[in-house]
Amino acid sequence: MKTMMNVQQKFLSYKNCPGSAMLRIMVLLSAVLTFGVLLFLILHIVVQGLPHISLSTFAWNYTTENASVTPAIINTLVITLLSLCFAAPLGIFSAIYLVEYAGKKSRFVEIIRITTVTLAGIPSIIYGLFGMLFFVVSCGLGFSLLAGSLTLTIMILPLIIRTTEEALLAVPDIFREGSYGLGAGKLRTIFRIVLPAAVPGILAGIILSVGRIAGETAALVYTAGTVAQLPGSVMSSGRSLAIHMFTLANEGLYMEQAYATAVILLLFVVLINAFSYYLAKKFVYA
Amino acid sequence: MIRQAWNEKIMQGVFFVAACTSVLAVAFICIFLFHNGTLALSEIGIWDFLSGTVWRPNIEIFGIFPMIVGSVYITAGAVLTGVPIGIFTAVFMAFYCPKKLYRPLKASTDILAGIPSVVYGFFGLVVIVPLIRDLGQFLGMGGNGNNILTASILLGIMILPTVISVTEASLRAVPSLYYEGAAALGATHEQCIFKVVVPAAKSGILAAAVLGMGRAVGETMAVIMVAGNQARIPSDIFQGVRTLTANVVIEMGYAADLHRDALIATGVVLFAFILIINLFLAYLSRSK
Incomplete structure (x- = not known):
């Protein structure tokens, strides 16, 4: 009864302001549209794709008949691991320098901030071009998983630097002061006190970059190449899962397999997000 | 004590070098792209390249308008x-x-x-x-x-x-x-x-x-x-x-x-x- 009254009252108050009513409708409509599109996208791909996932989708070797995703998944794993091996230490160390050593208003910090923002805004195809010119041709790596990983390293660096910076800044100064008070040096304080406290935040950033790597296409086409077979070593060329899917969909011959690959990619993204969310939540309470 | 001070200095250097990589990366990206890009621009002519309405690589006409x-x-x-x-x-x-x-x-x-x-x-x-x-x-x-x-x-x-x-x-x-x-x-x-x-x-x-x-x-x-x-x-x-x-x-x-x-x-x-x-x-x- 009370809610009825409320609704009625609301309705009456809007009668005098048709503009407000219109805006309210626009807001609600936009929200429904945004989340409706997401829901529809996920449902469409899952419903159409699930039936096409079978054992042959995961066959060990790629043939033109099964269009297996296993080599692509292995390539993606190798690229992800390699990129993280390069980018995680680099990114975390840069963030440590920015937060713990450089003064907050120093010129150097400002330059680095500008460059990381610039790097974050560069589209992946530019990274791909640069990777092709620098790592593939100038460094002589050829189309290889290594060249692809190095390219992606530069691409995810700003993300790791930013999230680590935030995580380090969130560690209260009392932690550092307490450690100094007990006679620990700066280095020991950073590695024993500050970093452990910041681990969940740093991990959340690293996991987000895993998501970016797994979905990357444009930066890898002309650095890691598009060979569909299992890689022999990090110097051999191989297509990632996203490139695999792009090729399948673009050739138009393997739509069913493309649907199946899309389901795998989507599932991966949702899992990555859930995990990063879980860590971030843990971090807030800690 | 002295060794510890050295460690501190060395690691500070390592952190600094790591922080420089992103600056280096931006510099390298700019240098490599612009250097390689200007090769074509000087040959085709920057104005012809930007305002040309025909793109036919097979007969070497490159207009990206x-x-x-x-x-x-x-x-x-x-x-x-x-x-x-x-x-x-x-x-x-x-x-x-x-x-x-x-x-x-x-x-x-x-x-x-x-x-x-x-x-x-x-x-x-x-x-x-x-x-x-x-x-x-x-x-x-x-x-x-x-x-x-x-x-x-x-x-x-x-x-x-x-x-x-x-x-x-x-x-x-x-x-x-x-x-x-x-x-x-x-x-x-x-x-x-x-x-x-x-x-x-x-x-x-x-x-x-x-x-x-x-x-x-x-x-x-x-x-x-x-x-x-x-x-x-x-x-x-x-x-x-x-x-x-x-x-x-x-x-x-x-x-x-x-x-x-x-x-x-x-x-x-x-x-x-x-x-x-x-x-x-x-x-x-x-x-x-």
Whole structure:
């Protein structure tokens, strides 16, 4: 009864302001549209794709008949691991320098901030071009998983630097002061006190970059190449899962397999997000 | 004691070197792209390259004006579809969303941001393209559905998470006093939001739109899958176009010599666009 009254009252108050009513409708409509599109996208791909996932989708070797995703998944794993091996230490160390050593208003910090923002805004195809010119041709790596990983390293660096910076800044100064008070040096304080406290935040950033790597296409086409077979070593060329899917969909011959690959990619993204969310939540309470 | 001091110094050096890598990376990217790009530009002529309307690599005519037009059209289309819906959704998230719904919806925008562009492209290919094809036939425009309109709608969806999160953050940064003051004067909920809070957050909202624009200009794979990729100047939105990004990816696989250099120069033009957008963003964040 009370809610009825409320609704009625609301309705009456809007009668005098048709503009407000219109805006309210626009807001609600936009929200429904945004989340409706997401829901529809996920449902469409899952419903159409699930039936096409079978054992042959995961066959060990790629043939033109099964269009297996296993080599692509292995390539993606190798690229992800390699990129993280390069980018995680680099990114975390840069963030440590920015937060713990450089003064907050120093010129150097400002330059680095500008460059990381610039790097974050560069589209992946530019990274791909640069990777092709620098790592593939100038460094002589050829189309290889290594060249692809190095390219992606530069691409995810700003993300790791930013999230680590935030995580380090969130560690209260009392932690550092307490450690100094007990006679620990700066280095020991950073590695024993500050970093452990910041681990969940740093991990959340690293996991987000895993998501970016797994979905990357444009930066890898002309650095890691598009060979569909299992890689022999990090110097051999191989297509990632996203490139695999792009090729399948673009050739138009393997739509069913493309649907199946899309389901795998989507599932991966949702899992990555859930995990990063879980860590971030843990971090807030800690 | 002395050894420890050395350790401190060495590690500080290591941290410093690591911090320098991002500066080095930007420098290397600029040097390599501009160096290789200028090779083609000096041979073709910068003006002929930028304003030439014919792209025929087989007879060595390289004009990327159609691709510039294509990128501009599709970006404008994405901004027109994505930005208003994104801003309204951000208003919903900040002022309308029931508390219980907030967390799942926030997580949904993160998922929207995390979906790889190939998956969006595929979704566009199997869902939006047929819809637009039917619409085109209904309106008597014909075409196969791979056109500016399709690409604009798809990119509009893809820039939504960026626009929503940046707009929402800037709306929340407005002190609640603004809203309360307006409400105390008898304004409706909507009047408070759209006449007081939104104008107060306008620089952040502008930044959101520009960030979305940057994403749209640089998007590659999804656009290739739905835009048709014809290298000519379109006459209406039911015609296919090729963007700067698509030009690079489609032809780089078999390009050689001058053709290859011309493609790299295409990348340089795209890079210049992005740098201008970045400069504008830096200006926006400074004026805040």
